Amino acid sequence: GAGVSQSPRYKVAKRGQDVALRCDPISGHVSLFWYQQALGQGPEFLTYFQNEAQLDKSGLPSDRFFAERPEGSVSTLKIQRTQQEDSAVYLCASSVSGTGWYEQYFGPGTRLTVT
Amino acid sequence: DQQVKQNSPSLSVQEGRISILNCDYTNSMFDYFLWYKKYPAEGPTFLISISSIKDKNEDGRFTVFLNKSAKHLSLHIVPSQPGDSAVYFCAASGSYGGATNKLIFGTGTLLAVQP
Numbered sequence: 001g002a003g004v005s006q007s008p009r010y011k012v013a014k015r016g017q018d019v020a021l022r023c024d025p026i027s028g029h030v031s032l033f034w035y036q037q038a039l040g041q042g043p044e045f046l047t048y049f050q051n052e053a054q055l056d057k058s059g060l061p062s063d064r065f066f067a068e069r070p071e072g073s074v075s076t077l078k079i080q081r082t083q084q085e086d087s088a089v090y091l092c093a094s095s096v097s098g099t100g101w102y103e104q105y106f107g108p109g110t111r112l113t114v115t
Numbered sequence: 116d117q118q119v120k121q122n123s124p125s126l127s128v129q130e131g132r133i134s135i136l137n138c139d140y141t142n143s144m145f146d147y148f149l150w151y152k153k154y155p156a157e158g159p160t161f162l163i164s165i166s167s168i169k170d171k172n173e174d175g176r177f178t179v180f181l182n183k184s185a186k187h188l189s190l191h192i193v194p195s196q197p198g199d200s201a202v203y204f205c206a207a208s209g210s211y212g213g214a215t216n217k218l219i220f221g222t223g224t225l226l227a228v229q230p
Contacts, residue, residue: 004158033217042119042204042220043159056217091158095216104218106151106158 002026004107006092012113013082021077021110025094032075033104034067035091043091049075082114118142119207121221129229134192136224138205141186145207149218150179150190153202162203163190195228202226 005024013019025032031050035043036059045059051072060067064083069075079086089111093104120139128134136150146167151159165172165179165188172179178191192199205221 031216035218035220040222042206042222043218044220045217048217059217093158102216103161103164104216106160108156108158 004092004094004105006090006107006110008110009108010111010113012115015082015084015114017082018078018080019082019112021079021090021112023075023077023092023094023107025073025075025092026096026105027073029094029096029105031095031097031102031104032069033093033095034075034077035093036061037089037091037109039088046077046090079112082112084114087112087114116141117222118145119205119219119221121205121224123224124222125225125227127227127229128195130197131194134190134195134199134226134228136190136192136203136205136226138188138190138221139186140188140207142207142209142219143186145209145219147208148179148181148188149206149208150177151204151206151220152199153204153223159204192226195226197228197230200226200228 007022034046037043047067048056049069064080066078089109091109093106095102095104149164150162152162153159163174163177165181181188202223204223206218
């Protein structure tokens with residue numbers, strides 16, 4: 001079956017541009033997570049959705065970052081007025097349930113480079 | 116403040132020998148621990164997990180040990196194979212308010228298995 005997919009795989013943006021990163025989770029998965037991975041670091045939590053509800057956005061680094069999942073499936077992470085420090089790999093993960101522990105399945109990520 | 120630490124950035128072992136990857140954590144509220152494996156240009160792939168009520172979990176060549184009093188876990192791979200060469204991330208999760216199940220990752224250990 002299809003895993004988590006993300007698009008685009010690579011994005012180059014000029015400083016100040018807005019970008020939108022898309023995540024298609026595994027069909028039927030309730031939970032969706034976004035993580036940011038800087039070079040040489042582990043992934044860091046950004047935000048969490050349970051169906052269409054954004055239950056935790058404590059990891060978003062600034063108000064330039066915005067995420068949505070309007071129909072409880074596809075999610076978009078938007079970064080406004082990109083800065084060089086936003087350069088990273090953005091990972092999306094989904095899991096089957098919103099309660100208890102279930103494995104998180106990761107997509108391949110979107111590598112964002114801000115020049 | 117790094118809540119999950121992997122102090123060895125890299126490890127090299129001979130094919131057929133044991134690989135031991137270590138991880139330390141500081142937050143006593145973590146109740147689930149995981150190891151993920153990551154190849155270049157791919158997302159992390161779940162490998163094995165352990166609940167805080169256990170001290171060992173085994174799956175084929177992979178065994179994870181948890182020492183709660185020392186806040187330490189380790190991943191043993193026996194025997195190591197060249198295909199195991201990848202970056203290994205330790206991650207932890209817990210019901211500490213906000214989003215349950217968000218993962219806190221270490222910085223990773225690059226394992227190289229020499230033929």
